[in-house]
Amino acid sequence: MSDYVLNVNGAKLKVSALADETLLSVLRNRLDLTGTKYGCGEGECGACTVLMDGAAVHACQTLVADAVGKQITTIEGLEQNGKLTAVQQAFLDVGAFQCAYCTSGMIMRATVLLHELPNPTEAQIRTRMNGNICRCGTYPRIVQAVQQASHSMAKGGAR
Amino acid sequence: MSTLLSDPIDLALPETSNAPRCFALDRRTFFKVFGGGLLVCLTDANVLAQEAGGGFGGRQPVPTAVSAWLQIAADGKISVFTGKVEIGQNIRTSLAQLVAEELMVPFDAITMVMGDTDLVPYDAGTFGSQSTPQMGPRLRNMAATARQALLQMAAKQWSVDAASLTIADGKVTNPASKQSLTYGQLTRGEKIVTTVSSTAPLTPANVWKVAGKPIPKANGREFVTGKHKYPSDIALPGMMFGKVLRATGFNATLVSVDTSAAEKLPGVKLVRDGDFIGVVAPDAYTAEQAIAAIQAKWTIPSQPSNQNIFDYLKNxxxxxxxxxxxxxxxxxxxxxxxxxxxxxxxxxxxxxxxQYIAHAPLEPRAAVAQWDSTGKLTVWTGTQRPFGVKDELVAAFHLDPTKVRVLQPDMGSGYGGKHTGETAIEAARLAKAAGQPVRLVWTREEEFTWAYFRPAxxxxxxxxxxxxxxxxxxxxxxxxxxxxxxxxxxxxxxxxxxxxxxxSPLRQASYxxxxxxxxxxxxxxxxxxxxxxxxxxxxxxxxxxxxxxxxxxxxxxxxxxxxxxxxxxxxxxxxxxxxxxxxxxxxxxxxxxxxxxxxxxxxxxxxxxxxxxxxxxxxxxxxxxxxxxxxxxxxxxxxxxxxxxxxxxxxxxxxxxxxxxxxxxxxxxxxxxxxxxxxxxxxxxxxxxxxxxxxxxxxxxxxxxxxxxxxxxxxxxxxxxxxxxxxx
CATH class of the missing domain: 3.30.365.10 (Aldehyde oxidase/xanthine dehydrogenase, molybdopterin binding domain)
Structure with missing residues (x-):
């Protein structure tokens, strides 16, 4: 067991973990940041997507040691002072979920997508989001939510 | 570091259970737990006639054969209690719409309490597309009865004919005197039990104002902020993490097992009962390491495969x-x-x-189990049948039904695939042996292998x-x-x-x-x-x-x-x-x-x-x-x-x-x-x-x-x- 300091959602958090433990396990089981979900543990479903220095990573494929010194953002870190990000707001407004278990990962992935491609085509959205599974089959609404977030950000809205 | 022997468990579960189907709360307990207000109990007419004498408006006992109930609290908050559960199909929202419609209140005034076996009346489960056609009319009937009761309470207070009053937007109004009372004002301080004895007039769909509308998912904000706690997210003080050793195939027999390496890991407790072998550990990762460190040999009999499955099934x-x-x-x-x-x-x-296919709900099976000092077992788990899982726990641990509570947080879907209580039993077994609460979350591979399949x-x-x-x-x-x-x-x-x-050579059930x-x-x-x-x-x-x-x-x-x-x-x-x-x-x-x-x-x-x-x-x-x-x-x-x-x-x-x-x-x-x-x-x-x-x-x-x-x-x-x- 080793001690680590992780920078999660702007806070420095001390945590004891095993060297080969995944970031997902540390977030969920040691820090009780359960908004990041376990879906497969193999990087195949995207439910555990978080941001590390602005890039989307699978927390289940990231060792905690490799997250040290990085800015980690989870779904819990997006809302600021009660205000949702444009992506969160769009998912809420469109109703882009059913059971919503995939929603955290979808929102994190879409957040990076819109940072890199502020005005994506539908084809680009589908390609960039393809690693995230929604078993309930809400894909068309998720595409719509990403488009809506793109429009609202273009209008100078939220981050 | 230690081996714990769990109590013997009957894993062959009966098809049906004799667990009582009665509503657990009596009148005194109810008002103690929920405070005053108007309590409307939904029961069928025959049971009601025997138990309560029919009619409404009196200070009746809480009937025991309730299928749902509704409370208008002194502060005006309206809670509806049903055994149906939310698994992504949006029934939490649509049932609340139906109640709001009949009670003539805004959608936001309704809170649905679902799938908690200590708080809601017995329900067989959420399957077969039955929630809307069966629970929907029941809740509407109950809400319409509450509406009538509120009108009568206001009429009594103002000494006027109830027919002269109007009701809208959560209040009763006397058009003649321009007086209005909110539901909370009407029920304040009262402890009234009303039972639904007859079919109250329901609002036809062509004049619906809240029902029939595209209202967004209830509590949607909880889901886009990661705040909602799914079954696999539940955490309790002192909680340990469990894993269960799986056979390498179906119908396997354990030949030999060496648990020594696992037991050497820090904080690990081994739980052994015949072929059931599990571990608990202070953290999830150590539990995973411990289960992987167990060396077990199994023999697996020859079984059918895709190659011959249709001949096999036909013959x-x-x-x-x-x-x-x-x-x-x-x-x-x-x-x-x-x-x-x-x-x-x-x-x-x-x-x-x-072919056989898998439900593959994105949230795999999960349960958190806790035994309290009185021997009561509480389990949070993802299931479409909270009362069915309760029955399984009662049978597995030989418990009095009052000693088991199952709660179903809105979960990461099911598609017919989460009707059974195996994970709840496993978590309870581990928690009992460990003497501490245990969280057990199946891996994707476990979900694919040890759940059940859509039949071929x-x-x-x-x-x-x-x-x-x-x-x-x-x-x-x-x-x-x-x-x-x-x-x-x-x-x-x-x-x-x-x-x-x-x-079927594979475990199969509804999809x-x-x-x-x-x-x-x-x-x-x-x-x-x-x-x-x-x-x-x-x-x-x-x-x-x-x-x-x-x-x-x-x-x-x-x-x-x-x-x-x-x-x-x-x-x-x-x-x-x-x-x-x-x-x-x-x-x-x-x-x-x-x-x-x-x-x-x-x-x-x-x-x-x-x-x-x-x-x-x-x-x-x-x-x-x-x-x-x-x-x-x-x-x-x-x-x-x-x-x-x-x-x-x-x-x-x-x-x-x-x-x-x-x-x-x-x-x-x-x-x-x-x-x-x-x-x-x-x-x-x-x-x-x-x-x-x-x-x-x-x-x-x-x-x-x-x-x-x-x-x-x-x-x-x-x-x-x-x-x-x-x-x-």
Whole structure:
């Protein structure tokens, strides 16, 4: 067991973990940041997507040691002072979920997508989001939510 | 560091339990727990007459045979208690709409308390599209009774005739005096129990103001902020993390086991009871390491595989269900078109198959179990049957039913796949042995292997049709997959349909739409074959043999929106349709597929699905459910299949078991037919059944090749199945 300091959602958090433990396990089981979900543990479903220095990573494929010194953002870190990000707001407004278990990962992935491609085509959205599974089959609404977030950000809205 | 022996457990669970079905709260407890206010209990009239004397407005005891209840608290907050659960189908929202409508309050005034066996009355579970048609009217009736009670309370307070009062927006008003009282003001300080004894007048759907509207998912903000706690997210003080050792195959026997390495890991406790071996550890990662460190040897008997599954299912009746097979007259080996003796009719026989598939809910099974100092067991778990899981726990641990509480937080879906309590039992077993609360979350591989599957099935059909397209005989046999959707809606005299139960080598149970998917795939593909045999347009052929007006209505609505009349298939573009009805839901689905003649790759590019299930309670939720059904259906139609051999699942990962993704998603248009004159039916399932046959029929229309096995274009060949020429 080793001690680590992780920078999660702007806070420095001390945590004891095993060297080969995944970031997902540390977030969920040691820090009780359960908004990041376990879906497969193999990087195949995207439910555990978080941001590390602005890039989307699978927390289940990231060792905690490799997250040290990085800015980690989870779904819990997006809302600021009660205000949702444009992506969160769009998912809420469109109703882009059913059971919503995939929603955290979808929102994190879409957040990076819109940072890199502020005005994506539908084809680009589908390609960039393809690693995230929604078993309930809400894909068309998720595409719509990403488009809506793109429009609202273009209008100078939220981050 | 220590080995704990758990108490012996009966793992052979009884089919039914004798657990009392009575409501646990008495009047005193109720008001102690919830404070004062108006309590409306829903019970059936007979029970009520015996228990409470009928009528309402009195200070009655809480009846024990309650099926739901509603409380208007002193602060005006309205809580509705039901055993139904929210699993992504949006029933939390739509039931609240129905209550708000009858109580004449805004949607936000209602809080639904669901799936907590200590707080809600007994409910068999959330399945079979029953929540809307059964719980919906019950809650409406209860809310309408509450409305009447509130009117009477106000009338009494003002000494006026209740008929002279109006009620709207959460308050009762006396138009004569301009006085108003909110529900909270009316019920403040009172401790009133009202039971629903008669059918109160319900608000007709054509004047609904809250119901029938596209209200967003209740608590939606909790889900986009990650705050909602799913079953696998529950954490308790002092909680340990559990894992269970799995056999390397089904029906395995443990030969030897060495747990010494696992027991050396820090903080690990081993739990052993016969072949049940589990660990608990202070953290999840150590628990994983510990279970992986156990060296176990198993023997696994020889078992069926995909290779011989359909012969096996056809020739292996389920014991105790009638013994030998009835002789089916269908002979698929002679599957060619044959002229009958009088040359007035064409006879056709064909067989179709569906493979075992997995529900693969994105949240795998999970449970958190806690035993308190009085011996009471509380389990938070993802299940569609909280009371069923409670029964399983009562039986497994020989507990008094009052000593078990099951709570179901809104979960990461189920699709019919979370009816059972194995994870709850495992977590409770580990927690009991450890003397601390335990969280147990199955891995994806465990979910793929040790849950249960959508049954595989063999369907054999035979029919004859006149040259003018009139069906004159019909026979449809289903082996193993089930009888849902087996009956034909087409007009034919004396149709023969039969479901033949088989002994399945894999654990199988319900899956969204049950066997309706398999039976519609067979029937609607066969109808297409019959249409081509008499050279008729598939839509015209169906219309000729169909008079059921609701099914015809969705068929026509889908065809019109799709532009069926002007759709002409080519070798690279195919158009197909299918329709069906089940559980009060009526669906017609049209599909357009693009085919690459060189690679034989199939892509579904457009789907139109028309749906009617009576009065629409929430068009937004209904649209979402139907959209999801179509997209989920793509997996089973084209590529989902469990590969298995000798008691092992060979593809228990998303890498090898492919689910529909963004890249598989066509343009989908859902046409909702709102029949405000017909009671609302459930809509979570039947929307699935038209997709596969519509796609298969579209593939045939483009290529002339008929695929009679689902999935129709798998990534890898499935042993025992003639390789599909198509890929995706």
């Amino acid at each position: 292996t009746p389920e014991s105790g269900r009638g013994g030998a097979r009835p002789n089916a007259s269908v002979q698929p080996a002679a599957a060619a078109t044959a002229q009958s003796a009088d040359s007035q009719a064409i006879e056709l026989a064909q067989s179709y198959t569906v 099935g063999l369907m054999e059909l035979k029919a004859s049709v006149q040259h003018d397209g009139t069906l004159i005989s019909w026979e449809h046999h289903n082996y193993n997959s089930g009888n849902a959707g087996l009956e034909t809606s087409y007009n034919v005299s004396h149709p023969v349909t039969a479901y033949h139960a088989s002994r 969204r739409a049950l066997a309706s998917t398999a039976n519609h795939f067979a029937r609607e593909s066969f109808m297409d074959e019959l249409a081509h045999a008499v050279a008729m347009d598939p839509l015209a052929f169906r219309r000729k043999n169909l008079t059921e007006p609701r099914l015809l209505a969705v068929l026509n609505a889908a065809a019109e929106k799709f532009g069926w009349a002007t759709s002409r298939s080519t070798p690279t573009r195919g158009f197909g349709l299918a329709c069906g009805m089940e559980k009060g839901g009526h669906v017609a689905t049209c599909a357009e597929v693009a085919i690459d003649p060189a690679t034989k790759s199939v892509k579904i590019v457009r789907v139109v699905s028309a749906w009617e299930s009576g009065a629409v309670v929430n068009p937004d939720g209904l649209q979402n459910q139907n959209m999801g059904a179509i997209i989920q259906g793509i997996g089973g139609a084209l590529f989902e299949a469990i590969h298995f051999a000798d008691g092992r699942i060979l593809n228990p990962h998303f890498e090898s078991y492919r689910l529909p993704r963004f890249s598989d998603t066509p343009q989908v248009d859902i046409v909702l037919v709102d029949r405000k004159d017909i009671p609302s039916a459930g809509a979570g399932e039947t929307g699935l059944v038209g997709l596969a046959p519509a796609v298969g029929n579209a593939i045939f229309a483009a290529t002339g090749a008929r695929v009679r096995n689902m999935p129709m274009a798998p990534d890898a060949p499935i042993p025992g199945i003639t390789s599909s020429p198509f890929t995706t």
